[in-house]
Amino acid sequence: MRNTSEVFFAPQEECEGECESSRVTDSGSATLTHSHTHTLTLWHLGNVAFQTMWRVSRIRALQVGMWTGLLCAASLMPVRAVADELDELPLDSWKQLREVERYQLQIAEKYWREQNWKTAAAECEKFLELYEKSTGAPFAQLKWSLAQVKLRKQNTAIKEGFQTVIDYWPESPQAIAAAYYIGRTQKEIGRTKEAKTTLKGVVAKHPQHLVAVYALNDMIDLATIENDVPTRVELWKKLTFEIKRTRDSNTPCVHASQQLAAQMFREGAFDDAVKSLATTYNAVQLPAQVNAYVRSPISELTGQAETKAKGDKLADQAIAWLKQATPADQSTPESKLVARQILFGIADLIALARRDDQVPPAYEAIVKAFTTDDEALGRLAVWYKSKTNFEKARESYRRYADKNEGLGQVAYSYREQQNWALAVQTYQQLLGQDAEHKVRWKSELAAAHRGAHKWPEAIAVYEELVKDDIATPGRWRWEVASTHRDAGQLKEAIGHFRQCENFPENYKQMAWCHRQLKQPAEAITLYNQISSDKASASWSLLQIAYTREEAGQSEPAIQAFQQVCKKFPKDQHASTAHAHLQQKYKISVTLGGANEE
Amino acid sequence: MIKFLSQLPRRLGQLTGGYAVLWPLAMLAWSTDEWLPTWLLAIVFSASLPLGVEWLRLIRTRYGNDRKAQALVGSAIYPFWWQLIVFWSDLLGLSDLRSGMASVGTLGLFLIGLAWLVWGLERASRRIELTRIDEALRNGPRLHSSPASSGPTVDSAGRRRRIWNPLDPLAWYYGRSSRKLKQSTSALVTYGIVFWLAALMLSQLRGCQRIYELPAGGGVQKTVAQTVKIQKVIRKKFVVNPLSAIKFAVPPIDEVKLQLQEVTAHQYMIGYGEGTGAGFAGGTQRGKVRLIRFEYDGGDWNLNFGIGGDGNMLLEYGLLTQQKVAEKTESIRIAHLASFPREKSPPVIFLTGQGSLSVSNSDVKLLREYLQDKHGMVFASSGSRHFHNQFLALMNRVLPDVRPVPVPVDDSIHRVPFLIPSFPYVVPHGGKEPLGWSTDGRWLVYYHPGDISDAWADGHSGVAPEIYNGCFQLGANVINYGHVEYSKWLQAKAPGTGTGK
Structure with a gap:
């Protein structure tokens, strides 16, 4: 059975027609080929994270922020044209190689995978010297050039690498890839004008090749740098409507269709935006995607007086479109769920369009239509909270079918208002009536006590949790220690941190406590122990310096700061130590210094 | 009275x-x-x-x-x-x-x-x-x-x-x-x-116009060949039993007296153009290479300024390139850029500091004009992480349409006149690779994120000789690059070349 909730809220990449590999399956999970996952993994993770959070806290404001953030990130983040497919040797060419040639290429490949670019380049060079006439030679030359790019020798890569592939093996498939790589490398080193010319040439010369897709994508990136919106729209249109979607070209095309839709929504061209999304998503998925991409423009446009009319019109169009997309026949559970999600979408859009008087009725309609719907009530409560109407929000929570969950949300809303007494009272009520989730409510109760600065009560609850929650006693021991620390009971805090097992974090906290207690020697001993952890070594040395400085031991402190620079010249803590020495002690001889290959 | x-x-x-x-x-x-x-x-x-x-x-x-x-x-x-x-x-x-x-x-x-x-x-x-x-x-x-x-x-x-x-x-x-x-x-x-x-x-008050003139001369755009110095090898004397199995009869080799220092010394001048002596086409006899830095509000513009600071770099530049250099380093406010005529502006201006970098909108406009219309270049170095962020924010205002990119290792700025095989820095305040803002194939801004001026200063911040020498050579490369690009621009604009406007 399709999980319509996921389908609705998760914009997923899919193409119509030939790209079957990325189609969303009926089980609700997307089967993506490896090349498709590069860009939209973040997107997908964002959605999953969002949905998880949604179910837990039902904070609509967070949802709106999340969507807006994700959409902004997606619009700003260019699709990274991985172009892995271009630097792979086709199977046919591989078959034609002799065993020795294959062996040499495998050696180069091994170093390539290890990111040992220098050796990989040397192995490619060896291949070229030994087997100049081989059919693998252009591939070796291409790989050598790409290794030069990795070594930040982009000029060498262009002049002596990619160009050589084009000059010596003009008919090889690698020559086409090399032409594209020249443009991409020019873009990477800031030669935008040349890059534009090269990439345009690639698109014109090989319009049906995969390089054209990547070149168009890079051109979009260049237009983004120059803030050239018309060019971006033109290029998005090309990728969305003109490029034939295959396994390799799908990701940039999907992304382009999404970006184009977002831009069209922003311009108020609702139908064009829907058309753009329709190239990627089928009829079942489309309402979810329209809802996802129209949110941000509606929120932005209605937020400003001069664009409010435009935003209102867009909201009306979107709501009308979603209404007409609602299944007429809601006899099956699936169609019922789709209809429910569409109603949620409409209610959300009403809220985003700032039509406050219409928001409660919209959610109430869902509650009425689908009997007591906790999700709808939760969304309504979050909306009330966003309007600082906490009483109304609590009214909604109290109507929950799951009474304990509703009461938990009521208690949390008291915490949000810093009404600690009522929060504690409500959590205690919950503990009495919901023994099954004792650990959860106890931890919330302790947090409420901490918020109210009632340290002994909080510690007592955490101590109970240490005993109750046998699975994760370390977590609660850490909380006991942290509460002692927050309460200023540093000696007790040290004792409890010592019992924790999350080295070096517990040692860092213990050292901090010793510093507050003016016990520099103990702190330094702990920092020295922390330095056995490689990742924390430079940090701990810097902390030793600060500790000595606090103790008035200027000379050893200076030496310690200098040691940070000397021992870890490439570390960011060296920067802190260097600046501190210069600014506080007016010492310019900070030691350190390094060369970056 | x-x-x-x-x-x-x-x-x-x-x-x-x-x-x-x-x-x-x-x-x-x-x-x-x-x-x-x-x-x-x-x-x-x-x-x-x-x-x-x-x-x-x-x-x-x-x-x-x-x-x-x-x-x-x-x-x-x-x-x-x-x-x-x-x-x-x-x-x-x-x-x-x-x-x-x-x-x-x-x-x-x-x-x-x-x-x-x-x-x-x-x-x-x-x-x-x-x-x-x-x-x-x-x-x-x-x-x-x-x-x-x-x-x-x-x-x-x-x-x-x-x-x-x-x-x-x-x-x-x-x-x-x-x-x-x-x-x-x-x-x-x-x-x-x-x-x-x-x-x-x-x-x-700008008074009379300020003038910056390149030193007259010429030179080629080539990497300076490394001079090989012969080190005297002290042979160890072994005291061993003459009846042992060790054979001491080393076969004689040809006595070759290599004049390596002379053979490997570079025979060309550092600069650009066809004039005599190290210098630049479009320069004048009274022209000198000057190291000018920007004064700005909000922070310490004068970090490592003058004698014992960037003065060392200017001195070293003269020694390394044999070009005429000014006696001391100078400083100007960004507003003073307007007083330089179009073809007599400083080709490179240095900017560094540790604190805040406060620049007005009119100064931002002047700086943009200097970089784009007057063919200037900014050579910046970060003295702290705070300054790094401040500088990037400033460049975002000055050149909003240009994105900074890591400068390639094999760029001419890292090869001419001195080969910089690895990037030297004192401390990585803003990363470990230099950033550049480029337009039409020319670096408008070269940004060193690792406090290069500390390596130039007296004491060299206690860094190893190969690092501070590398910093001097890198500094020389950037200054030379700015002057060469400026000289090329002057040549292109000169009457008779057909490209002057």
């Missing part, structure tokens, strides 16, 4: 008059361009010291009790001695003292002016009051004709009129009450505004 002047010794008066003419000229020469030699400027400015002392001595002997005369002379001497300190601190490379004196001295000038204003105002208003009392005593009944009103005052002829004189506390616009306070307040506000406007005008 006339009496005072007439009693002065004639010779001192003549000397002072002559100096009063010379001094502004020297100030103009110093603040605009060095068209007068420094030694001459030093003589002119230093002459204020004996002259001032002579005046003080004279006042003490002749007008020992006349505090007014003492104050007058003291006030007159103040600006001369103030500028003398500023001049010498600049000459000696004491940039902290110079900038400190510049601001403290301005405050002093303001206070002296204010003191004279209070004195003058008090004196004038008292005189008016006394005159009015005298007049009233003469005319009797009209003494209090309009005592507390701000309305018309009755004059001697019996006419009612409004007083407009601001020195008169009874002026109508001072109102009915607290007239003296209002008079003082308005005088202070007016003086403050006038002083501020005058200071603003003087700071914006």
